[in-house]
Amino acid sequence: MFERALVQKLVDRMNEPRRFIQMVVGPRQTGKTTAVYQALSHLNQPTRFVSADEPSILTADWLKGEWSQARLLAQDSEDGAILVIDEIQKMPQWSTTVKFLWDEDARLGTNLRVILTGSSALLLRKGMKESLMGRFEVLRSTHWIYEECREAFGYTLDEFLYFGGYPGSAELRVDPVRWMQYMGDSIVEPTISQDILQMEEIRKPALMRALFMLGATYSGQELSYTKILGQLQDAGNTVTLAHYLALLGSAGLLTGLGKFSHELVRARKSSPRFMVEDTSLMVYASGTTREKLDQDSTWRGHLVESAVGAYLLTRAQEERFEVYYWRDRNHEVDFVIRKGNALTAIEVKSGRIKGVGGGLEFMKRNPEALVHIVGSPHLPLEDFLLGRVRLFK
Numbered sequence: 056m057f058e059r060a061l062v063q064k065l066v067d068r069m070n071e072p073r074r075f076i077q078m079v080v081g082p083r084q085t086g087k088t089t090a091v092y093q094a095l096s097h098l099n100q101p102t103r104f105v106s107a108d109e110p111s112i113l114t115a116d117w118l119k120g121e122w123s124q125a126r127l128l129a130q131d132s133e134d135g136a137i138l139v140i141d142e143i144q145k146m147p148q149w150s151t152t153v154k155f156l157w158d159e160d161a162r163l164g165t166n167l168r169v170i171l172t173g174s175s176a177l178l179l180r181k182g183m184k185e186s187l188m189g190r191f192e193v194l195r196s197t198h199w200i201y202e203e204c205r206e207a208f209g210y211t212l213d214e215f216l217y218f219g220g221y222p223g224s225a226e227l228r229v230d231p232v233r234w235m236q237y238m239g240d241s242i243v244e245p246t247i248s249q250d251i252l253q254m255e256e257i258r259k260p261a262l263m264r265a266l267f268m269l270g271a272t273y274s275g276q277e278l279s280y281t282k283i284l285g286q287l288q289d290a291g292n293t294v295t296l297a298h299y300l301a302l303l304g305s306a307g308l309l310t311g312l313g314k315f316s317h318e319l320v321r322a323r324k325s326s327p328r329f330m331v332e333d334t335s336l337m338v339y340a341s342g343t344t345r346e347k348l349d350q351d352s353t354w355r356g357h358l359v360e361s362a363v364g365a366y367l368l369t370r371a372q373e374e375r376f377e378v379y380y381w382r383d384r385n386h387e388v389d390f391v392i393r394k395g396n397a398l399t400a401i402e403v404k405s406g407r408i409k410g411v412g413g414g415l416e417f418m419k420r421n422p423e424a425l426v427h428i429v430g431s432p433h434l435p436l437e438d439f440l441l442g443r444v445r446l447f448k
Contacts, residue, residue, distance in 0.1 A: 057207035058093050059086065064194055065094035069137060069168055076157060076187065079172040081196030082307025082332065083246050084223050087172045088141055090196060098137065100168070101128040106141040113146040122156045126165055135166030144173040145253070150186035157190055174250045174306070197369045198307065198333045201362075201440040212437050216355075216362050217345055219335025231345060238339040243267070246306050255302060262287065263299045270300065270309045270329040271340030275357040275364065275389075277380070279326040300327065307332050310368060315379035315391040328380045330364040337361050356405035359436060360389055363403050363429055366440055367392060376446075386416040391424075397447040398423060404430030 061079070068077050079087050095102050103125040107113055121138070128136035143149050153171070160167050171191075199220030204210040208225040210218070218228045221242060227234040247264055257263055265287050270278075278286075280293035297311075304310040311327025331337045337358060348355050367378050367390055376394035381387065390401040400417045414426040425448050429439045438444065 056093070057203075059090055059196075059199075059203060061090045061194060061196055062093045062097075065091065065170070066097045068192070068194075069094065069098050069100070069170075073135065073160075073166055073168050076153070076169045076171060076191040078191050078193045079170060079196055080193060081174070082198065083174050083250060084221050084242050085196045085198055085307075086222050087174075087196040089222075091139055091141075091170060091172060095137065095139070100134045100137050101132050102137045102139065103128060104139045104141070107143055107145045107149075108141070115148070115152045118146065118149070118152050119156065122167075125167055126160070129165055129167040132166075135168060137168045137170065139170045139172070141172050142174065143171040154186040154190065157187075174246075195372050197372055198365065200366060200369055200442075201437075202442060205441075212440075213348060215440075216334055216358055217338055217348060219333040219338070220365075221333065221335060224335065235339060235342070238335060243308070243336070243339060246308055247303075251302050251306050257299075257302075259295070262295070263303070266296060266299050267303055267309055268340045270303070270311070271331050271336045273357075274309075274329050274331040274334075274337040275360040277326050277328040277382070297327075304332075308336060312364070312378060312380050312390075315381040315388075315393070330368065331361050332368055333365050334358055334362050359405040359430070360403045362440065363401065363436075364390060367401070367446075370446070374446075381413070381417060383416070387413040388417050391417070392446060394447055396423075397425075399425040399427065399447055401427045401429060403436075404428060 065077065065079070079091060081087055091104075095104070103121065105121045118140075121140070125136055125138035143153075153169075157169065159165075199207075199222055201210070201212070201215045201220075204215050204220055204225070207222065210225075214228060218224060218234065221238075223241065224234055224237050227237055247260070247267065251257065251263070252260055266283070269283065269286055280296055283296055284293065300309065300311045308331070310330045310332060312330050313327065314325030316325070341354075343354065348358070364378070370376075371378050371392070374394070376392050379391040379393070380389060381391045381400065388400045389403045392399050392401065398421055400414050400421075402414045414428065418424055418426055427434055427439070427444060430436050434444060
């Protein structure tokens with residue numbers, strides 16, 4: 056069975072002396088629980104695995120009881136034990152109880168290692184940075200990239216562009232109608248109606264859904280908040296839209312890329328360029344058939360650009376760099392990435408008509424920058440998505 060790099064990271068952390076709680080976070084249906092199970096199969100310590108999926112039992116007493124059972128396992132084993140709590144964010148005020156129990160183990164010398172899983176960065180904001188500061192490390196379960204899907208499921212490049220990187224949907228690609236239903240029922244709707252709405256007070260959930268559908272359909276394109284307001288009914292104001300877009304991004308669905316500028320204020324005031332976190336979300340929102348990949352060069356172009364953007368966003372989570380776009384009059388660069396003082400402009404030759412020379416103009420203004428032209432003879436799209444090029448100098 057295929058194992059992601061995340062699995063070995065977990066194994067290595069569990070084989071270290073007890074130091075930190077390991078937080079496995081990532082969007083829904085990216086394989087967090089599977090990765091934990093695979094890691095546990097390589098370990099010798101006794102394990103207690105519990106899930107916070109049942110709301111009726113989620114109290115501090117329940118968590119203390121499960122923790123006590125895991126402590127008994129640790130006491131009977133020379134190598135200690137492992138406690139896994141799946142989807143911990145579903146338990147109210149979980150971080151306070153976890154902090155108390157973890158610190159108690161440290162004080163008593165209990166050799167109990169702990170793995171917690173949770174959906175998206177919403178979990179980070181709701182507990183880890185408040186009660187657990189200095190007590191955890193984060194392991195990210197990102198969307199699957201092309202290299203992983205090709206190795207695990209035998210995807211071709213076009214299959215990856217259309218069906219994206221959710222592992223649970225891979226076997227459904229022979230039945231596009233069923234695949235589309237899976238995307239809505241198992242990923243999009245639960246993420247919005249459960250992961251986001253349970254973690255944040257959303258006054259207009261219908262607006263958030265409409266914003267996702269609009270933004271995902273127009274992935275790879277720049278829209279001002281004023282234009283977005285004109286497309287949505289009962290749209291409220293631009294502040295609300297910006298907040299909802301940030302939440303969709305933190306949940307791993309849809310991001311609004313900012314315009315690159317050396318002036319921070321100007322960058323923040325720019326119109327967002329919509330970018331799905333996985334190309335399957337664009338396909339789902341637009342309801343587009345597979346045949347359109349070959350028939351509509353403009354739509355394919357936006358899908359290709361979204362694949363490059365989603366790949367950069369995934370790598371950015373692990374490698375800690377920022378992703379922007381850049382445009383000045385007729386000059387445009389699809390993506391600008393920055394890591395410290397290192398700067399790279401990425402143009403995507405995707406088949407759609409757009410301004411030329413953006414990369415050269417960007418280099419004139421930023422001579423320290425590296426420029427990649429993805430889709431050129433020197434850098435085919437497949438090579439870029441397979442990670443065969445360095446992103447920075």
